[in-house]
Amino acid sequence: MASTVFAILFYLATLLFVVGLLYRINTYARTPAPLKIPTTPAPTTTGGVVLRMTREVVFFESLFKSNLWIWVFGMLFHASLALVTLRHLRYFTEPVWGWVEFLQPFGIYAGITMLLGLLGLWGRRLFVERIRYISTPSDHLMLVLLIGIAGSGLMMKFVAHTDVIAVKTYFLGLMHLDIQALPADLLLIVHLSLVVALLVVFPFSKLLHAPGVFFSPTRNQKDDPREKRHLSAWAAKLESEKN
Template sequence: MGGIKFIIDMGLSSLVYAAIFIFAAGIFYKVYFEYYKTPQPLKIPQTPQPTDSFGVFLRMAGDVLFFRSLAKGTKLLFVAGWLFHFTFLLLLIRHLRYFIYPVPGIVTMFNKVSLLIGIVMLLSMIVLVVRRFLEERVRYVTLLADYFVLFLIMAIVVTGIMLRHEPFRPDVTAVKAFIMELMSPTTPLKLLTMEPAHAPTCFMFVTHLGLVCLLLIYFPFSKLVHSVGYFFSPTRNMVNNPRSVRYINPWDKG
């Protein structure tokens, strides 16, 4: 048994570090080299667009927080999409309880409703999947990759919900200890000397975490970069004042 546990500990720790590295490096590369460094030659805001930068900030906040552009179109997509993203965010916040000690009050607030949040998230994703399949036009443009990422996240949510219940329930203190240990700066070094952090002995937990790592690795190479890409979208982030403020084409800056 010790051998298997060692292999799982080693494997899981390495996977977590590799996933976080690929995710962080990938996103950094995308954002810095591909979006930030690529010039935008001309002003192409999409009007009506505010004529000052604070207004643009508000417009973008409206898009990010309330999906305002999406809300102009199909309501079903808007509602399902927004619920999915919002509940996703809530669950991410809830997971902070594994990363912070002591756990902040705002996180413990979710204790009672976290199952409900998970179920809402799952339902909204089912709507998104079914919609892709049933709506003729969307089915035409849907790729396998679009289903893949939906099902991947759904699998994460399902394993997450199962983790709350017997017989899948892990020892929560062991989980927290494992994560805190992974976060300690000396742990990666100990990997080299074959002393990995101790993962909780719980198959469902290993699956859940493994799927999350898969998502992180997949993230920078996929459409999921829309999350960071939006902020660089020139039709949304440019101020609508081309006449009063001269925009310099980065090409001309030499």
């Protein structure tokens, strides 16, 4: 029963995640940027922009300049999440890729650091007056959701083991539209339910910061307005109307 319910949930959530995200990205990409507004000093070449964006996305450069504590907790969370996610590829591949195998031990510790990062961020949200002021209930819930995912995952590793072989069989099956038995294990059910919830809320929430940053004109524009005329379609129309 649970196996079928989760199969349906995962298919739907994945569909929603992919379609929702593509829809958003398409909207961002199609909306024109009529004016040159990079936050200067900005790179003057495409290569420079790629570097700037890489520093922003990989090292959170601007956040580092802003606030060391938010940077530390944010970095801890995101880097750990990346490792943890890569580690989880082992449940979707057979045989497991060599580099995923290599990441396995680090991925487990990353689960702990991910939780620490999240708790740090939540602590700031709760105890720093001005950040508490700007927090909405959904900001807190989002952290609860992620803490729940990390916590239930760690519990399965360190407290009450679940049958990971069966879990893997289940997910490999899902990938071939072949529904296998999912272990009826409370922690696992909690873990997977929260992941489904995360997939669903992603395209509708502030998690859009992930694709959004790539479309941010203050970061992705070249600083070359004097050298190249930049004209959006709707602005060009004004010229043909009036001149």
